[in-house]
Each structure stands twice: as C-alpha cells, then as structure tokens.
Amino acid sequence: MSAALTTADISRALTRISHEILERNSGSSQLTILGIPTRGADIAYRLASIIESIEGVPVEVGTLDITLHRDDLRIRAPRPLMETSIPAAGVEGRTVILVDDVLFSGRTIRSALDALGEIGRPERVQLAVLVDRGHRELPIRADFVGKNLPTAKSESVKVRLVERDGIDEVLIEGESA
Amino acid sequence: MRHLLSINDIDKDFAITILDTAHEMARVSEGAVKKLPTLRGKTVVNLFAEDSTRTRISFEAAAKRLSADVINFTAKGSSISKGESLKDTAQTLQALGADAVVIRHPASGAAHQLARGKWISGTVINAGDGTHEHPSQALLDAFTIRKHLRGGKGDLSGVEVAIVGDILHSRVARSNVLLLTKLGAKVTLVAPPTLIPPQAQAWPVTISYDFNSVLPHMDAIIMLRIQQERMSDLYFPSEREYSSLFGIDTERLALTKPHSILMHPGPMNRGLEISAEAADSPQSVVVEQVANGVSIRMAILYLFIAGSQESSNE
Structure with missing residues (x-):
C-alpha cells in the first residue's frame, strides 16, 4: 500500500499551514496553539517550532485533552485521560489554533470547543488539521488543511509521526484500498 | 457491571490508571469552572448508614463536578433508623434509577451484599464497610x-x-x-x-x-x-x-x-x-488529603460509571 502522504508531503503541508496561519492572523503575537492528544499535540508543537523559526519569537503552545467532553461517554468504555497543558498566559482574549491530525466526523472538535470554553473565552478559534477525510456529522470545517483525502467510510486513515511511530506518513487502510 | 468493593477488584495497572486520571481531574478542581459534563444524566446515590464527613462530602463534590445528579441518603433521618433492611433500601434506590450507589455501612461486607444481591442494577462503590475495606x-x-x-x-x-x-x-x-x-x-x-x-x-x-x-x-x-x-x-x-x-x-x-x-x-x-x-x-x-480525595473520587466515578450503559446491556 502506498502512502497517501509521504514524509516530504507532510513537511511541505505543515510549512504551508504555518505561513497561512501567520498570514491570516498578521503574525504570531496573539496566537495560542493547542493540539489535541496524541498526534494532534505532536503536530501542534511542530507548527509552533516552524512559526517560531519564521517569526523569530516564541509561540504559546500546549495540549488540550477532550476525553471528558466526548458525546459518546455513555455508550463507550471510559478511556484514560491525556495531558492538558495550557500556556501560562491562558486563552482569554487570544486567537486559539486548535490542531488535530485527522478531521472526520467533527465530534472531536465539538468536544474541544466545549473543553476550551471551560478554560476561558478566546477572542477567536481556528482549526488546523493535517488531513480532512470528509464524512462530517456536524457543521464544522477546518481553516487550515494539510491535504483533503476523499475516503470511503469503511476505510481508516492512519497518521504516523516520527515522535511516536518513528516515521512520518499518512496511510489509507481498509476495504477499497 | 463493574463494582469497586475492595482493592482486590483492581490490578496494579488499573490502580495506576485511576491515579493518573485523578491527576488530570485535579486540574478541573483548580480551574475557573469546576464542572465537567461527563456524567450528565447519571444519578449517584450516597447511601451513608454510618457517620462520615470527608468521604460523603468529597463523593458528593466529585459527582457534582462531573454533572451527575446526587441523592444523599443518611441513616439519621431516613427509614434505616426505623429498621429498614438493606434489601428494602436497595430496592428503593433501584426504583429511583440509581446508576451508582456509594455505600458506607457499619457492617463488614455490606457493599458486597449490595453488589451480589442483584437488588440493584447500578455500580456499587464501597465507601467503607465496617472493619473491612475503604x-x-x-x-x-x-x-x-x-x-x-x-x-x-x-x-x-x-x-x-x-x-x-x-x-x-x-x-x-x-x-x-x-x-x-x-x-x-x-x-x-x-x-x-x-x-x-x-x-x-x-x-x-x-x-x-x-x-x-x-x-x-x-x-x-x-x-x-x-x-x-x-x-x-x-x-x-x-x-x-x-x-x-x-x-x-x-x-x-x-x-x-x-x-x-x-x-x-x-x-x-x-x-x-x-x-x-x-x-x-x-x-x-x-488537609491536602481531603482535596486529593475529591480528585480520586472523580476518577473513580468516571472510570466506573461512564459507559456503564454498554456493559449493562451485555
């Protein structure tokens, strides 16, 4: 099976997204980048370091666990909580960039918006994802997309990152692959 | 249905999961909004047939921070003091639709009796039974x-x-x-x-x-x-x-x-x-033990009650 995104594709996509974020927000001074664990958090830290190297100033970055805000808690077995680390400056009045690896049903992002609301009231929230695979179940869209990957619902999209999996690649697995 | 009756009910890995979960729950207690929607629509009954301050209020605080409905039931001022049996009390709780019963009782084994008696369908959490376990x-x-x-x-x-x-x-x-x-x-x-x-x-x-x-x-x-x-x-x-x-x-x-x-x-x-x-x-x-008690009990309620609908259908 060939990779839908190779190491070079991922690197180029993240660099482009970083520039788009800076362009849309006129710089990084108001930005707080929050990744959704686990791989969304890895991507958030990568975006932050790319933006830092472009702008030459540190960027606020952290992680946001959404487990306790999921809407399937009453039907699925409880899962362990992941780490949440909000930068000291908080989110009040900031532009929060939520980061996840794959955008699918949109339910994770809905949960993330709820989780964020409990921490504070950001000025605005934007969404960056590495892959948008379609099949939305809620009226949610991404502001910054690495790659649109049309998929069948029966397929699954696997994002592998160096931090966790030793390699950067995106694979599509499943029936029609 | 999963119950927490004794430490023997949990293995080392799950014990560490509870501690890790409590660590994240502690963050909620420090936040501006001390409330999570996690157990919305679930009912937790605190059945306290013996005096308690810390355990009862920290289970109550934990359940409320997770948005569960809490019903407090203490021996004094309830039919337990009129001699009602544990079985009859349990059947009352069942009729109320309790998803979980947190029980404190002076008799060792009361929590086991409640869990094994098949009188209730909810999760039983032992909050201290006689000289047995806590x-x-x-x-x-x-x-x-x-x-x-x-x-x-x-x-x-x-x-x-x-x-x-x-x-x-x-x-x-x-x-x-x-x-x-x-x-x-x-x-x-x-x-x-x-x-x-x-x-x-x-x-x-x-x-x-x-x-x-x-x-x-x-x-x-x-x-x-x-x-x-x-x-x-x-x-x-x-x-x-x-x-x-x-x-x-x-x-x-x-x-x-x-x-x-x-x-x-x-x-x-x-x-x-x-x-x-x-x-x-x-x-x-x-004093810190009391604050940690709320975080631990949030972790217990989350891990034992959330998703319990699925397991009760099995």
Missing part, C-alpha cells in the same frame, strides 16, 4: 504519597510507609496494605500487639512494636484514628500510655526524614494519636 481512601493516600515522593507519576516502588495505630479495627489500614504493596511500597505496621489482627502475620508487611526505631526510615507515616466506637474491650492500659508510645508529636517528627510526609485519614483525635503541633506542622498533609 478502597477510595487507600487510593487517595497512594495519590498523595505519589505526588509528594514520586513526582505524581508511575508506581510507589521503594517508598517506605508506616501505618500506625488501631490496625485491628481499621478498614483504611486493610485497603492501604493491599494497595500500597500492590504498587511496590514497603509497608510497616506499628501498633501495640493487641491492635494488630492475628492474620496480619500473613500480610506482605513488616510488623513493629517500637515506633521510634521505625521513624528514621519512613517516607510517609499514616496515623490511624483510635476508634473508640468499635472498641468493646480494653486494648491498652490508658490513653496516656498509648499516646506516649504510639502517638506522634513534634519530638517524634524530628526523628523522621525531612522530606517525609505525615498523613491521617481523619477525623483526628488531637492529643491522642497525633499532637496538635504535629497535625499542623509543615510535614502534615492532612
């Missing part, structure tokens, strides 16, 4: 020890813990011995021989009758309350003698390692097992 207290003690001595991560391997006092009547001691040794801690029981249960010889612990010789080696010291209400016989000659041999005061505290912590599950008999100066010393984490 699992949530042991978990919060382990959480407190891990936070101070292990940086809030992993297990408790190599940590030296003394449990001092009325081991015989203490459900806290039983649950703590099971949990702390499961997590790799070395436990020493310190008490007069009359207050050590005979079966403790078979536990994976060291037993000592000499408090002073034990103190310099300990990382954490858990003082137990002398339970006058459970003492039908004379277990020691006088309170003064007990206090001078097995109570902790500032002189004894001076024998401990500087980083060691002093714990007590409450309520304290100041001047008997713990002096007022020791209870209020910088090494004392008694």
Whole structure:
C-alpha cells in the first residue's frame, strides 16, 4: 500500500499551514496553539517550532485533552485521560489554533470547543488539521488543511509521526484500498 | 457491571490508571469552572448508614463536578433508623434509577451484599464497610504519597510507609496494605500487639512494636484514628500510655526524614494519636488529603460509571 502522504508531503503541508496561519492572523503575537492528544499535540508543537523559526519569537503552545467532553461517554468504555497543558498566559482574549491530525466526523472538535470554553473565552478559534477525510456529522470545517483525502467510510486513515511511530506518513487502510 | 468493593477488584495497572486520571481531574478542581459534563444524566446515590464527613462530602463534590445528579441518603433521618433492611433500601434506590450507589455501612461486607444481591442494577462503590475495606481512601493516600515522593507519576516502588495505630479495627489500614504493596511500597505496621489482627502475620508487611526505631526510615507515616466506637474491650492500659508510645508529636517528627510526609485519614483525635503541633506542622498533609480525595473520587466515578450503559446491556 502506498502512502497517501509521504514524509516530504507532510513537511511541505505543515510549512504551508504555518505561513497561512501567520498570514491570516498578521503574525504570531496573539496566537495560542493547542493540539489535541496524541498526534494532534505532536503536530501542534511542530507548527509552533516552524512559526517560531519564521517569526523569530516564541509561540504559546500546549495540549488540550477532550476525553471528558466526548458525546459518546455513555455508550463507550471510559478511556484514560491525556495531558492538558495550557500556556501560562491562558486563552482569554487570544486567537486559539486548535490542531488535530485527522478531521472526520467533527465530534472531536465539538468536544474541544466545549473543553476550551471551560478554560476561558478566546477572542477567536481556528482549526488546523493535517488531513480532512470528509464524512462530517456536524457543521464544522477546518481553516487550515494539510491535504483533503476523499475516503470511503469503511476505510481508516492512519497518521504516523516520527515522535511516536518513528516515521512520518499518512496511510489509507481498509476495504477499497 | 463493574463494582469497586475492595482493592482486590483492581490490578496494579488499573490502580495506576485511576491515579493518573485523578491527576488530570485535579486540574478541573483548580480551574475557573469546576464542572465537567461527563456524567450528565447519571444519578449517584450516597447511601451513608454510618457517620462520615470527608468521604460523603468529597463523593458528593466529585459527582457534582462531573454533572451527575446526587441523592444523599443518611441513616439519621431516613427509614434505616426505623429498621429498614438493606434489601428494602436497595430496592428503593433501584426504583429511583440509581446508576451508582456509594455505600458506607457499619457492617463488614455490606457493599458486597449490595453488589451480589442483584437488588440493584447500578455500580456499587464501597465507601467503607465496617472493619473491612475503604478502597477510595487507600487510593487517595497512594495519590498523595505519589505526588509528594514520586513526582505524581508511575508506581510507589521503594517508598517506605508506616501505618500506625488501631490496625485491628481499621478498614483504611486493610485497603492501604493491599494497595500500597500492590504498587511496590514497603509497608510497616506499628501498633501495640493487641491492635494488630492475628492474620496480619500473613500480610506482605513488616510488623513493629517500637515506633521510634521505625521513624528514621519512613517516607510517609499514616496515623490511624483510635476508634473508640468499635472498641468493646480494653486494648491498652490508658490513653496516656498509648499516646506516649504510639502517638506522634513534634519530638517524634524530628526523628523522621525531612522530606517525609505525615498523613491521617481523619477525623483526628488531637492529643491522642497525633499532637496538635504535629497535625499542623509543615510535614502534615492532612488537609491536602481531603482535596486529593475529591480528585480520586472523580476518577473513580468516571472510570466506573461512564459507559456503564454498554456493559449493562451485555
């Protein structure tokens, strides 16, 4: 099976997204980048370091666990909580960039918006994802997309990152692959 | 349906999952909005057939922070004081649609009876049954020890813990011995021989009758309350003698390692097992134990109740 995104594709996509974020927000001074664990958090830290190297100033970055805000808690077995680390400056009045690896049903992002609301009231929230695979179940869209990957619902999209999996690649697995 | 009746119900990995979950729950308690939607629509009944302050209010606070509906049921002011049986009480709770029952009862085994009796379909959480077990207290003690001595991560391997006092009547001691040794801690029981249960010889612990010789080696010291209400016989000659041999005061505290912590599950008999100066010393984490109790109970309620609909359909 060939990779839908190779190491070079991922690197180029993240660099482009970083520039788009800076362009849309006129710089990084108001930005707080929050990744959704686990791989969304890895991507958030990568975006932050790319933006830092472009702008030459540190960027606020952290992680946001959404487990306790999921809407399937009453039907699925409880899962362990992941780490949440909000930068000291908080989110009040900031532009929060939520980061996840794959955008699918949109339910994770809905949960993330709820989780964020409990921490504070950001000025605005934007969404960056590495892959948008379609099949939305809620009226949610991404502001910054690495790659649109049309998929069948029966397929699954696997994002592998160096931090966790030793390699950067995106694979599509499943029936029609 | 999963119940928390005894520390024996959970293995080491799950115990660590509970502690890790509590660590994240603690963040909620520190936040501006102390509320999560996690257990919205679930009903938690606190069935307290025995007096309790800390355990009851911390289970109540935990359930409310997770948005569960809470019904409090205490012996005084309910039909339990009119002699209603546990079965009849349980059937009432079932009719109320309780998703979980947190039970405190003076009879050892009451929580097991409630869980095995098939009178209710919800999760049963033991909040202390007679002289048997008190699992949530042991978990919060382990959480407190891990936070101070292990940086809030992993297990408790190599940590030296003394449990001092009325081991015989203490459900806290039983649950703590099971949990702390499961997590790799070395436990020493310190008490007069009359207050050590005979079966403790078979536990994976060291037993000592000499408090002073034990103190310099300990990382954490858990003082137990002398339970006058459970003492039908004379277990020691006088309170003064007990206090001078097995109570902790500032002189004894001076024998401990500087980083060691002093714990007590409450309520304290100041001047008997713990002096007022020791209870209020910088090494004392008694008040913090209460705050940690809320986080641990949030973790327990989340891990045992969320998603329980699925398991009850199996």
